[in-house]
Amino acid sequence: MSERSTHSVGTILVPLKGVSGDEEVVRQAALLAKRNRALVYVIYVMVVRQELPLEAEMPEELEKAERILAEAEKIVQVYGVEFESSILQARSAGVAIVEEATERKADLIMMVVTYRSRLGEFNMGRTVPYILKNAPCRVWMFRDELSKIKNNP
Numbered sequence: 001m002s003e004r005s006t007h008s009v010g011t012i013l014v015p016l017k018g019v020s021g022d023e024e025v026v027r028q029a030a031l032l033a034k035r036n037r038a039l040v041y042v043i044y045v046m047v048v049r050q051e052l053p054l055e056a057e058m059p060e061e062l063e064k065a066e067r068i069l070a071e072a073e074k075i076v077q078v079y080g081v082e083f084e085s086s087i088l089q090a091r092s093a094g095v096a097i098v099e100e101a102t103e104r105k106a107d108l109i110m111m112v113v114t115y116r117s118r119l120g121e122f123n124m125g126r127t128v129p130y131i132l133k134n135a136p137c138r139v140w141m142f143r144d145e146l147s148k149i150k151n152n153p
Helices: 022-036 059-079 093-103 125-135 146-152
Strands: 011-016 039-047 081-089 108-112 117-120 121-123 138-142
Touching: 011 022, 011 059, 011 093, 022 039, 022 059, 022 108, 022 138, 039 059, 039 093, 059 081, 059 125, 081 093, 093 108, 108 125, 125 138
Parallel strands: 011 039, 011 108, 039 081, 108 138
Antiparallel strands: 117 121
């Protein structure tokens, strides 16, 4: 008889980017947090272009980030779990997410994989592979079903 591995979850890091799957991934993180008495820590990474200083003010992007985090907080509150959020500015979303997971000692990263097509093939871009390669913890990816993706431009 094999022994089942138990892995407690204390902090769930949920990077959001304002896509259709954000709401569902936050809901799933909140459900898992409720079962494990864990913290849901939601972040939004504002990627700063190379030609701008890292501390550049980006008021429209900041407003979008605040709106996305406020929506996430409303979802998490329904489940009665601990919630924190941050807005980060970085050159690379993947690097910022991995650094935040390391710094916060996250037990799990739960995030949306955006469906992209490059040359007719599914492509994850640079962020997702970087996180999968470098994350200090488990990573759960969420991708919407194809019918929702194709009907949602």
